[in-house]
Structure formats: C-alpha cells, structure tokens
Amino acid sequence: MLSDSYHPLIETPGDKASVFSSGDDLKEVAKRLRRDIITMIGKAGSGHPGGSLSAVEIITTLYFRIMRFKPADPDWKDRDRFILSKGHAAPVLYAVLTECGYFPRSELSTLRQLDSHLQGHADRTVTHGVEMSSGSLGQGLSFAVGCALAGRLNSQDYRVYALLSDGECDEGQTWEAAMSAANFKVDNLTAIVDKNRIQLSGFTKDIMDLDPMNRKWAAFGWRVFEVDGHSFEELFDAFGKARKVKGKPAVIIAHTVKGKGVSFMENNVDFHGKAPSAEQVEQALKELA
Amino acid sequence: MTEELAPREVYGRTLVEMGRENPDIVVLDADLKPSTMTRYFEKEFPERFFEVGIAEQNMIGIASGLAASGKIPFASTFAVFAPGRCFDQIRVSVAQAKLNVKIVVTHAGVTVGEDGASHQALEDLALMCSLPGFTVIVPADGIETAQAIRAVAAHNGPCYVRLCRPRLPVIFDSVYRFQIGKAVEMRSGTNATVIACGVLVASALEAAEQLARDGVSCRVLNMPTLKPIDEAAIVKAAAETGAIVTAEEHQEAGGLGSIVSRITASRQPVPMEFVAIKDVFGQSGKPAELLERYGLTAKDIALAVRETIKRKA
Secondary structure (H helix, E strand, O other), X not given: OOOXXXXXXXXXXXXXXXXXXXXXXXXXXXXXXXXXXXXXXXXXXXXXXXXXXXXXXXXXXXXXXXXXXXXXXXXXXXXXXXXXXXXHHHHHXXXXXXXXXXXXXXXXXXXXXXXXXXXXXXXXXXXXXXXXXXXXXXXXXXXXHHHHHHHHHOOOOOOEEEEEEOHHHHOHHHHHHHHHHHHOOOXXXXXXXXXXXXXXXXXXXXXXXXXXXXXXXXXXXOEEEEEEOOOHHHHHHHHHHHHHOOOOOEEEEEEOOOOOOOOOOOOOHHHHOOOOOHHHHHHHHHHOO | OOOEEOHHHHHHHHHHHHHHHOOOEEEEEOOOHHHHOOHHHHHHOHHHEEEOOOOHHHHHHHHHHHHHOOOEEEEEEEOOOOOOXXXXXXXXXXXXXXXXXXXXXXXXXXXXXXXXXHHOEOXXXXXXXXXXXXXXXXOOOHHHHHHHXXXXXXXXXXXXXXXXXXXXXXXXXXXXXXXXXXXXEEEOOOOEEEEEOOOHHHHHHHHHHXXXXXXXXXXXXXXXXXXXXXXXXXXXXXXHHOXXXXXXXXXXXXXXXXXXXXXXHHHOOOOXXXXXXXXXXXXXXXXXXXXXXXXXXXXXXXXXXXXXXXXXX
C-alpha cells in the first residue's frame, strides 16, 4: 500500500490531479502497465519488452504523481512535457497513456500493425500524448532542451522530463545536449537515465562502459540524483528535489533491472528486442497477476 | 556596373527585420554566426539567439523542440555541416516529426573557394530533397533570398534554404515576388530551355545572351524551389522548346538535373544535358577558377544547349 506521503506536486484545475485521486495504488498501476506491455508486444510478435519493463516505475511516478497534463487536450500549452528519448520503449508510454485516457485501451492490441496509431517506435504525428518522434537514439535530450528553452522564453512554468536509456548515452549527441542544457542554465528540465545496464547486444559495461555515469553528468554541469528506479518513494523524492534545483538542469540516474517483473526477462539481453512467445506471455501474466 | 549583394548578408538582415515583427522567431547557430550572418540577430535579440557551439546534431534537436513548443526556429551553419553532420537528426527529429524548423545554410558549392573540398557542399540538395515534406529552396540573388526567407517563415513546415558565400549580381528588381514551388521565366525562348538555380541563374542568362547572338532562342527558367518542384513549368518548357539543360552548383546525381529529368522522363521526354559537378570533389581555388574547372560557366551552359538542340528529333 502507498504511504500517505504521495501527493501530486501540482494541483491545477483540469490537470491530472483531477483525473486521478492521490489514492491511486501505484503498485497496482505499475502491474497493469507491465501486463499491458507483455500483452501488446506478445500480440504484435515483435518489440522491445526489456526496456519498457525497466521504466515502469519511472513513468508511473511521473504520470501519476509528478506531471500535469490534460488527456482530453494533448496540446494544452502549459502541460508538462514527457520526452521518450529511448523510443523503442514506446510500449510503456502507450500503456501509461492508455491508463491516463489519451486513447482507448483497445488500441494497444494494434501495436506495430499497418495503419496503427501505435507505431513500433514513438511517433508524435500519430499518437495522442506522444511529444516526440524517436527511435534513433540520442536525439531526445536535445529536443527536451528546445522545449525547456521555449518555456522559459514564453514565461511558462511547465517542466520537461526526458527519459533516456543508459545505452543511448553512447551517442555523442546526448552529451552535446547535456553540455548545452547546463550552458543555457536550463532548470525546468529533468533528465532520467533508465540505467538498466543492458543494451541490444550485451551489458553496457562490455559494449561501451559508461561508468562512472554520475561523475560524467556532474562534470557536464548537472545536478545528479541516484535512485533505485523501482522505488516509488525514491523516485518521488528525487523528482521533488530536482524541481527545486535552480540555475542548472537535474538528472536522475535510476538504477533499474532490464525486464523487471518477469523472471525470465530480468537481466536477460535476449529480451531487449524480442517478443515473448504465447507460452511466455502466459507465464509472464501469471507472474504479474 | 551591376549591383551585387551577398545572400547571407541579406539573410542576416532579414532575420532581424522578422525578429522585430514576430517574437516567435528564434535563431540557432553552431559557431559560425560571423559567417552565416546570424550575428545581427544575436546582437538585437540575445535572449532569442542560441549559440550551441560546434554541435550541429544538438542544434537541430533543440530547434525541433523549440518548434514543437510554438517557436519558429532558424538554424544556421554551413551547407556541408547541415545536412552533412546531422542528417539523421533532420530526418527523424524534424522531417518525420513534421516540425516547423527552418534550416538556412550558407557557403554551399565550389564558390566557397579556397577552403577546399571539405567545405564545398555538393551533395546537400540530394539529401534534403529525399526527405518527405521538406521544402527545399536555392535563391538566385539577394532579392530572392530576402523573399525566400520571409516565405519559409510564413510557411508551416520544415524548410531548407541553401545560400552561397560570395556576393551575387542582383538579377531581380524590387517588384519581384517569390512564391514557394513556382518557377520564374527569366527570359523567353523557343529553341531550348535552361533550368537553373542559385549561383548559376545569372550564368544561364549570360549563356542565353551569347546564344541569342548566334540566333539561338533560349528560354531561361529560374527554379528556386527544388521541392516541391514546379512540374507544370518543366513540362511546358519541354513541350514548347523541345530541349532542356539544367544548371546547378551540385553533384549531377540527386540535384536539380535529376529532379527535372524525372519529370521530363515520365511526362514529356526531350533531349537533356546537365551542367553540374560530375561525380568529383572540389578543391581550393578562387570561386571563378573553380566554376571554370568544373564546367559551371555561361560558356558551358551555352555549349550544353547547342548539344541538346543537335539531338532534337
């Protein structure tokens, strides 16, 4: 059960605070998202379950406790922006957007099919609630910096959240963006690195060692928070602290488990980009019951 | 003496004028503002100018985020660096995302001169014209540049404008009105048509003048918009003059000539010649020397016109 300390940070009439009561059981929400992720990828027959499952608590905390938005008005100009830079984790975003009411749950079963609103990688032009088209890694943080700068120019008080994978920190553009965010003193931006330690062809430490990641971000001028990326308490606390940082951007390095919640997917490189079989879907759903 | 203007100088001044009229205009540059002339905008609107350093991928990404949040970003660098250093960012973050980003590049082509091959963009139009939804414009002089910049600011969608380094002779008068997607007949003619863009429009006019002295009547079409291309003007020219020469400061593959020949081949086949860079890189030299070395002069255009006319049925 949730402790009483969970309250939306912002309560604006019409925002998600009015859509969801503060009593939502985040653990139940997270479980539903995981079931949706497994079911939709299983049905599609292809996709990336591991990096969606690792980000469930991060995305649940953001959408159910931190961000303000209006599902009925996806283009509401004062909405907080969630930028999915790791575009292959589109299923976790689709699951939470459905949960929030951006589109009917029935659409989840069309994932990756011809003419579906739910493309294999996130596409802002076809899916309500998707801010950015991604899938080519390393581009999201730059986009997020642009959104944050626009908010500052317009004197709007929205915040921008960018979810990155640890693997995409291999991309030079991520660090170009990191440098620029600090240079521009962007403080309405929080980046989250879903540090699940696995990328497509192996463990990040074997492919291209990214550690010490915290010191890299700090050296680039960011305020760094490190949390257990599956702990709602730690995530909520870090998001709250991050929004209080002034004059520089903040990054939350979320230590996560790739494939979290499904025993045979956890820490398994194979499930970076492979759909579960029918039997595996059944077993996974049992574990997530 | 013919008046000359540097298109990039005009670009810089036009940005400032537009900045005064529209608070949503913002400008980004990647450490080239004294050359792209975005420095004028920075001086007047420092809070709306973003110097990203030598980081073109990030520049395009930030521009896309600004556009998604309602701004009209103009991102500038040299033509070799955009799209060269950031094609995938332009493809995914701008084109596929259908965002209102304006990429205005300078120093295209061999007329960059002494900086040599690494700095002479000869492939950018092929890359940019391959992207769905992009508007691609190559102005022919300072007057057309000012109007094209205003036109892309008013157009809702991703745009690429390619400018050169040197000053160019002014070929339009002040009543000229540029329209996206419209060719402009600069000179009438019946024996052949030269379709040119950018630096080579003035050379095409000079070639037509030379040909006229020998009794050859040559139409000249300025084709400032490569995408969407003015198909009707091309088909009309092919039907009425029966021979077409294209002229551009770009590789033969994938540029104006490729686009025009795609239209003529499918709708109105006629003999064609292509004045363009023939699958080589440039080198250091003076702009005029380089145009001559790579066959991009009025003389080369006139010769190509005579060749196509010979091949007419």
